[in-house]
Amino acid sequence: MCGIVGYTGNKQAYPIVIKGLQRLEYRGYDSAGIALLGSSLKIYKKKGKVSALEKDVIGKDLEGNTGIGHTRWATHGEPNDANAHPHQSQSGRLAMIHNGIIENYASIKQELLLKDYHFTSDTDTEVLLNFIEDVQYNNECSLEEAIRIALKRVVGAYCILLISKDEPETIYAARKGSPLVIGVGDGEYFLASDASPIIEYTKEVIYVNDFEMAIVRPGELILKNLGNEKQTPFITKLDMELAAIEKGGFEHFMLKEIYDQPDTVFDCQRGRLLPETGQIIMSGIDNNMDMLINAPRIIIVACGTSWHAGLIAEYWIEELCRIPVEVEYASEFRYRNPVINKGDVIIAISQSGETADTLVALENVKKQGAFIFGIVNVVGSSIARMSHAGAYTHAGPEIGVASTKAFTAQLTVLMMMALKIGYAKKTIAYERYYSLMVELVAVPNKIRQIIKNVAGIQRIAKKYKDANDFLFLGRGYNFPIALEGALKLKEVSYIHAEGYPAAEMKHGPIALVDETLPVVFVATRDTYYQKIVSNVQEIKARKGKIIAVVAEGDDVITHIANDVIAIPDADELIGPLLNVIPLQLLSYYVGIEKGLDVDKPRNLAKSVTVE
Ligand code: F6R
Numbered sequence: 001m002c003g004i005v006g007y008t009g010n011k012q013a014y015p016i017v018i019k020g021l022q023r024l025e026y027r028g029y030d031s032a033g034i035a036l037l038g039s040s041l042k043i044y045k046k047k048g049k050v051s052a053l054e055k056d057v058i059g060k061d062l063e064g065n066t067g068i069g070h071t072r073w074a075t076h077g078e079p080n081d082a083n084a085h086p087h088q089s090q091s092g093r094l095a096m097i098h099n100g101i102i103e104n105y106a107s108i109k110q111e112l113l114l115k116d117y118h119f120t121s122d123t124d125t126e127v128l129l130n131f132i133e134d135v136q137y138n139n140e141c142s143l144e145e146a147i148r149i150a151l152k153r154v155v156g157a158y159c160i161l162l163i164s165k166d167e168p169e170t171i172y173a174a175r176k177g178s179p180l181v182i183g184v185g186d187g188e189y190f191l192a193s194d195a196s197p198i199i200e201y202t203k204e205v206i207y208v209n210d211f212e213m214a215i216v217r218p219g220e221l222i223l224k225n226l227g228n229e230k231q232t233p234f235i236t237k238l239d240m241e242l243a244a245i246e247k248g249g250f251e252h253f254m255l256k257e258i259y260d261q262p263d264t265v266f267d268c269q270r271g272r273l274l275p276e277t278g279q280i281i282m283s284g285i286d287n288n289m290d291m292l293i294n295a296p297r298i299i300i301v302a303c304g305t306s307w308h309a310g311l312i313a314e315y316w317i318e319e320l321c322r323i324p325v326e327v328e329y330a331s332e333f334r335y336r337n338p339v340i341n342k343g344d345v346i347i348a349i350s351q352s353g354e355t356a357d358t359l360v361a362l363e364n365v366k367k368q369g370a371f372i373f374g375i376v377n378v379v380g381s382s383i384a385r386m387s388h389a390g391a392y393t394h395a396g397p398e399i400g401v402a403s404t405k406a407f408t409a410q411l412t413v414l415m416m417m418a419l420k421i422g423y424a425k426k427t428i429a430y431e432r433y434y435s436l437m438v439e440l441v442a443v444p445n446k447i448r449q450i451i452k453n454v455a456g457i458q459r460i461a462k463k464y465k466d467a468n469d470f471l472f473l474g475r476g477y478n479f480p481i482a483l484e485g486a487l488k489l490k491e492v493s494y495i496h497a498e499g500y501p502a503a504e505m506k507h508g509p510i511a512l513v514d515e516t517l518p519v520v521f522v523a524t525r526d527t528y529y530q531k532i533v534s535n536v537q538e539i540k541a542r543k544g545k546i547i548a549v550v551a552e553g554d555d556v557i558t559h560i561a562n563d564v565i566a567i568p569d570a571d572e573l574i575g576p577l578l579n580v581i582p583l584q585l586l587s588y589y590v591g592i593e594k595g596l597d598v599d600k601p602r603n604l605a606k607s608v609t610v611e
Contacts, residue, residue, distance in 0.1 A: 001356075001605045002085075002099035003027035003071040004180075005197050006161045006171045009188020009218050013037075013067025014057075016190070020197030021050045021069045023245060026253075026399050026599070026606040027099075027193060028073025031084035035095035037168045038064030043095055045070075045084035049600070065218075066169055068161045068191075070097035073605035076105070077122030087126040089133040090117055093165050094143075096132075098125040099193060100157035100178040108153070128154065132162070144215060147172055148226050151213075157356060161191060167217070174213035174226075179354050179382060179607075182206045182214060182221065184235060189216040193607075194378065195238050196245045196397055203238040207380045236380060244396040252592075253599045254400030254492065258584050259451060262444035264395040264405045265577070268412040275437045278430070280420045282413075284373065284389040291371055293321075293425040295345040299338070299370075300327045301361050302349040303608065305403040305487060309410040310349050311480035312576050316415060319573070320422035334361035340368045348374045349414075351398055351406035352607040353381025362386060375413050377406050391417065401604045402491045404584045407484065408447075411577050415440055439574045446568040450581045453565070457582055460547055460563045461589030464518045470495055471509060471544075472583070473502035474522035475532055481522050481576050485583035492591035492598045502528075502535040515543040520586070521561070522579050525551040526572035536560050549582050 003024025007016045017034050025032075032053040033045025042061055046053040050071060070085035077083035085097040102108070105124035108131050117130050128150065136146035143164055151158070157177030163170065173180060173191055183190035183198035183205050190198045191214075195205055208214055208223070212231060215222040223231040250256035272281050285292060298317060300310035307329060314325040328338075334357055346365050350358050353376040362372055362383065374387030377395050384390060393409035419436055422428040464470075470489055474482035483499035490497050500509055502521065513519065519539045523532045536557055539546055548561035551569040558564050565582045591598040 001028055001073045001608050003193045004068070004097050004099050004159060004161055004191070005193070006068040006173070006191035007188070008066040008169055008171050008216055009185060010065060011188065012062070013064050014062040016201075017067040017069040018050065018054060020190075020192055021053075021071050023196040024193055025050050025071050026401050028071050028605040029600050030074040030079035031072045031081070032070065033084045033086050033097075034067055034069040035086040035097075035163060036062060036064035037066040037163050037165070041092075041095060041163070041165045043086050043088055045081060045086065047080050047084060066163060066171060068095065068097050068163055068171065075101050076124045083121045083123050085125060087121060087123065087129050089129050091133060094129055094133055094162060096125060096129040096160055096162040098128065099159045102128050102154055102158065103156035104154065128158070128160070129162070143167070144172065147174060147213060148228060151176070151226055159193065170215060170217045172213065172215055173208065175208050176210045177356065177359070180208040182208060182216065184221070187219045189221060191216070195240060196399075199238060199240055199245065200242050204235050205238055206233045206235055207385070239379065240397065245399060252400065252588075254402055254404060254588050257398055257400050257405045258581070258588065260396070260405050261408050261581065262447045264409050265412050265447065266444045267394045267396070268409045269416070269440065273416055273437060273440060275434065275441060278434060280416050280437070282391050282416060282420060284391045285417060285420050288371070288373070288389050289421075289424055291343070292345060292421050295323055295343055296341060297344045298323050298325045298347060299344060300325060300347045300349065301330045301333055301358055303330050303355050303357055305407050305484060306349040306351060306410060308480045308484040308487070309407055309414060310347070311483070312411060312477060313347070313414040313418065315477050316418040316573060317421070320418045320428050321425055322427045323421075328361075330355065330357040330361040334364055338365070340365055340370050344370055346370045346372045348372060348376075348383055348387060349410055350374070350381075350383050351377045351403055351410075353378040353383040354607050355383070356608060359383055359386070375410055377409065399606070400599050401601055401606050402488055402587070402598070407580065408577055412440065412443070415574070415577075436571060436573060439571045442570070443574065443577050446570060446578050447581055450567050450578060451585075454585055457565060457585045458589045460565070461586055461593050463563070464545070464547070465493070465590050465593040467495060467516065467518050469512065469517060470497040471505070471512065471517060471519045472497060472499040472522070473505060473519060473535060474499075475502045475528040476526060477572060477576050478522040478524070478526070478579055481579045481583065482520070484580055485520055485522070485587070488584055488587035489590060491601050491604060492587050493594055493596065494602070495590065502532050505535065506538070510538065510542065513539055513542040513544040515545070517544050519544045519546055520583070521546060521548045521557070522583075523548050523550050523557050524567065524572075524575050524579055525554070525569060526575060533557060549579055
């Protein structure tokens with residue numbers, strides 16, 4: 001949610017900052033802006049995507065070895081040029097970009113208005129910047145000290161990059177609750193919300209912690225906490241290749257990431273899932289096995305697509321490990337007063353590892369002594385670092401705003417986890433444990449087969465692209481897949497869609513069914529197959545248009561449905577990992593048929609770092 005990027009060194013900052021913004025655009029695309037500092041301070045900003053800014057700066061003065069840039073997901077103030085970052089202080093001396101929300105900005109603004117400050121935007125960022133300037137005047141202190149004093153007053157979340165005309169080579173950076181990575185180059189520094197703008201220049205990075213500030217200038221990096229105590233920067237080596245953040249010949253990141261799934265599911269299993277020795281090796285679980293097998297309850301906390309992965313895990317863990325599981329929306333859980341008992345284990349699922357609601361929900365239960373197991377994709381992210389133990393999903397950077405490959409990687413980790421705990425707890429026999437391992441190993445190839453039949457899915461997308469609504473139905477392990485199918489379609493095609501347990505449809509949603517409504521059934525061969533056949537008939541009787549995801553060789557639903565997507569057969573527990581793929585492709589192609597920007601759907605952002 002908002003991307004920030006900065007550079008200081010001996011190169012021209014503009015090309016580095018603008019490229020960084022392109023890489024971070026998935027975090028927000030309401031507006032983009034840059035501030036360049038050299039012989040003078042130049043600020044350019046524009047409503048819309050980074051490409052609009054690039055057009056706007058043609059022919060303008062882009063000189064400067066220091067620069068900061070911002071791509072915005074609007075919170076305070078509508079998306080327009082004035083609310084775009086960077087903001088400039090009233091004196092014109094300072095420029096700042098910000099990711100996060102200053103919750104007490106209104107009271108600070110009141111104080112500043114009384115002192116005759118004027119504001120040119122509706123943003124909380126401009127308030128914070130002028131507050132920093134005001135603190136510096138009042139205290140006659142250094143800018144560094146003023147930032148520290150001001151940030152101690154701030155309630156909310158921030159990552160800021162601030163530059164001053166008085167120090168043309170320096171960037172001041174600070175964070176609380178919003179991510180910040182610093183790339184260490186040869187006498188130069190790259191600052192960004194995540195590593196994607198940094199990776200092509202250096203693999204040495206520092207993850208800045210909450211309540212820390214960094215002062216960087218060519219050849220010098222000083223890290224301090226807000227108490228002005230020096231901190232030792234801890235340099236980490238990035239395990240990421242440039243190719244992973246490029247489209248690699250695909251028209252969109254979303255399509256590339258759907259096609260990446262045979263590899264990402266395999267990468268997630270690599271070195272962990274070893275049917276040849278009957279082992280699943282995951283150190284985060286091995287080191288905490290006693291606690292996990294004895295957990296009286298598991299609570300899964302997540303948002304969006306990650307929450308759907310959690311719902312499937314609930315079915316799996318209860319089935320294989322016989323441990324009661326609750327799945328919670330982090331945004332609700334954080335404001336409840338949940339009962340956490342001794343021994344309860346919290347599983348946090350997050351692609352970005354930065355989702356504000358999940359992060360705060362975890363902080364709350366951590367204070368109550370709960371053990372937190374993080375299932376996270378972005379290495380070094382806040383949730384990964386605050387978990388007691390965990391397992392990375394190793395899906396690589398996910399750039400399409402709609403989550404695809406992160407979801408199947410989360411499911412892979414969760415299934416391995418359930419198998420491992422269930423086997424250690426003796427709630428599943430070796431034969432079942434082993435056969436599910438083998439089934440899991442087969443998933444990448446089966447995904448490849450599904451993708452080969454993409455033409456049929458494209459045809460269905462074309463046929464139904466003008467529908468106003470969609471219904472997605474599934475039972476058991478496939479109910480969360482129905483929810484995920486509906487979410488994907490909403491996100492990238494703007495068609496209203498609902499996911500429902502197929503049997504529950506009779507209790508209300510069936511009233512929606514008429515000859516204009518496409519109903520997608522996830523109806524592969526499982527325990528509920530006969531039941532779902534009846535549900536399909538119920539829709540057919542009411543003239544709904546049936547699109548069915550079925551297992552190859554299906555000869556019942558295939559003859560009832562209007563359109564069929566046949567996919568390889570699998571054990572019903574493993575099915576969700578395959579069944580979601582045609583739904584991802586369907587959403588993608590409906591979005592494309594409608595001419596929409598599937599990688600950057602309106603109003604969304606990849607990493608939701610505000611509550
Ligand atoms: C949907 C999607 C979102 C995220 C949600 C949680 O396609 O991407 O619903 O799943 O915002 O994000 P993470 O997993 O980063 O915590």
